[in-house]
Amino acid sequence: MKLVIIDYGAGNIKSIQFAFKRLGIDAMLTNNPEEILNADKVIFPGVGEASNAMMMLKESQLDKLIPKLKQPVLGICLGMQLLCKHTEEGDTSGLGVFNVNIKRFSNKVKVPQMGWNTIRDLKSDLFSGIKNNEYMYLVHSYYAEQCKETIATTNYETNYASALQHENFYGVQFHPEKSSIAGEKILKNFLTL
């Protein structure tokens, strides 16, 4: 199993690497296109601001490479959002793998949403063994609208897509690497897809 975590300068990728290490898998951090293309599984992480992250992707030309990947790819948090069509954060165009837009929570709720919320209407093998309404750790100010690619739903202000899937691309808004035992199960499931 060759697992790579795309390292393009955005976010807390150490935590993801450590989470896989706890599962007994050594994940490689890289921005090398060859390494990414040859991996069995790819993690596309991201924490921070969307337009800056997109700029970093473009600088390394990973914006061209990522949508063409054929192996299972898991976008986490901002990584998931960047796989979408467009985000209101910095009015940024994404990679367009998921045909959905990213919007900001309104000020009717506290922003960012910070903490543990439930995922339900689970629709993918990514969630095998995960019970409906399991808690996941989330930290975000922007969310994906419900769409046909939705494979998990969370409620905060509105019902939104907390996980997406299109072909070999998966995206989760929550942080499985920080979501205790249930999160570890999702990472383990991803490795078997």
Place this chain on the structure above:
Amino acid sequence: MLAKRIIPCLDIKNGRTVKGVNFVNLIDAGNPVELAKQYALAGADELVFLDISATLENRSTTLNMVLHVAEQVNIPFTVGGGISSIADVDALLKCGADKISINSSAIQRPELINELSNKFGNQCIVVAIDAKQIEGKWIVHMAGGTIPTKLKLFDWAKEVEQRGAGEILFTSMNNDGTKNGFANDALAKLSASLNIPIIASGGAGTIQHFVETFALGKADAALAASVFHFGEIPISELKKELRNNNIEVRL
């Protein structure tokens, strides 16, 4: 629904936990990594490590500790204490801290909040505020509560939100250490006037105090130290009671 969070706080000096921790079944109660793992297993939602190391050499020990916590613990954690620059934050986040907390350095130079928020995103910037009610006014204190400032709690809280804090950790110095409950009036006022999460700190003594700080104080999270460290309030029992009181928690 978004759950209310329970956050044990550990004081760290030279990479070791200090100020009494008395955990059953733990051979080395001073080891922050082992403690963190125990708390994660017990159902803590998050952890805060407060670094009280005085020297730079000891700070690198702290970084090493942060790395080990990130390696072995599967819930989020915040590191605070002595952070005053982008470089400090960068180092902590690179070691795997999820959030950092600043206090005195933000009072001395409020622009620091903007700089950190712009650079790392507001989701990882917690501003801790220690305040004491003196003659009816909530006065912000710095340097671990030893120095009163000219700042008023509610004005300062508003300012840190506007400057890009993602969360506020409010400690009432009047309540801290009393075990008589949290400062729920002030907390409720903070929660109503701000649009970022508020962590209640100072005064936890009983399970009922947690119920009240969520129900009356409208806190998003509650932080405590000794009641957890000495096993006075087991986290699993606390969360069951919160749920019995219709407060959403992760069980």
